[in-house]
Amino acid sequence: AQTVTQSQPEMSVQEAETVTLSCTYDTSESDYYLFWYKQPPSRQMILVIRQEAYKQQNATENRFSVNFQKAAKSFSLKISDSQLGDAAMYFCAYRSQLQGAQKLVFGQGTRLTINP
Amino acid sequence: NAGVMQNPRHLVRRRGQEARLRCSPVKGHSHVYWYRQLPEEGLKFMVYLQKENIIDESGMPKERFSAEFPKEGPSILRIQQVVRGDSAAYFCASSPESSYNSPLHFGNGTRLTVT
Numbered sequence: 180a181q182t183v184t185q186s187q188p189e190m191s192v193q194e195a196e197t198v199t200l201s202c203t204y205d206t207s208e209s210d211y212y213l214f215w216y217k218q219p220p221s222r223q224m225i226l227v228i229r230q231e232a233y234k235q236q237n238a239t240e241n242r243f244s245v246n247f248q249k250a251a252k253s254f255s256l257k258i259s260d261s262q263l264g265d266a267a268m269y270f271c272a273y274r275s276q277l278q279g280a281q282k283l284v285f286g287q288g289t290r291l292t293i294n295p
Numbered sequence: 296n297a298g299v300m301q302n303p304r305h306l307v308r309r310r311g312q313e314a315r316l317r318c319s320p321v322k323g324h325s326h327v328y329w330y331r332q333l334p335e336e337g338l339k340f341m342v343y344l345q346k347e348n349i350i351d352e353s354g355m356p357k358e359r360f361s362a363e364f365p366k367e368g369p370s371i372l373r374i375q376q377v378v379r380g381d382s383a384a385y386f387c388a389s390s391p392e393s394s395y396n397s398p399l400h401f402g403n404g405t406r407l408t409v410t
């Protein structure tokens with residue numbers, strides 16, 4: 180079974196600075212999807228960014244980018260120019276490409292605090 | 296376009312009662328996933344359903360929990376004889392097909408409190 184590990188329970192960053200959240204995963208599959216979700220206090224799960232494993236180019240969405248290292252099974256999230264609205268729990272997630280096994284597997288989460 | 300609708304938003308039950316959580320997927324979506332989130336933890340997979348079929352229930356507790364997704368109407372997660380340990384946020388997500396690159400759309404969750 181796949182597992183996802185986020186080793187940083189909490190992170191903090193000064194407003195306008197850059198922060199990187201770590202994520203590693205374990206799988207024997209060669210093709211899969213990786214995601215970062217944001218969960219603010221409202222509890223809503225918001226998709227931040229996603230990466231297909233067969234694509235070597237790192238995904239980017241405005242101030243959010245990933246560093247995908249397939250061989251190392253690492254998928255970190257970089258947030259540039261941090262804003263107060265970025266404060267939330269961040270979850271890394273894995274999705275298999277196997278039929279019937281496409282559930283998302285989540286990490287434990289990282290609580291990000293933005294200091295003004 | 297309405298997203299995934301979950302109700303109720305908050306549900307309080309006494310120990311031993313039944314809890315019924317409802318999830319209406321995005322219109323046209325035929326795949327539904329249920330997750331449970333304990334305080335300060337990540338989301339744990341419970342069950343994956345298609346219309347009228349359970350595809351993967353590997354995360355469901357063996358007793359007291361059941362889920363259905365009928366041909367018509369919302370998906371229902373049912374917890375019988377609730378205990379304090381069932382207190383958590385329960386999330387539903389839907390997708391239009393089973394392909395792994397179709398994104399999951401999440402509802403806002405139901406927070407169950409067992410007193």
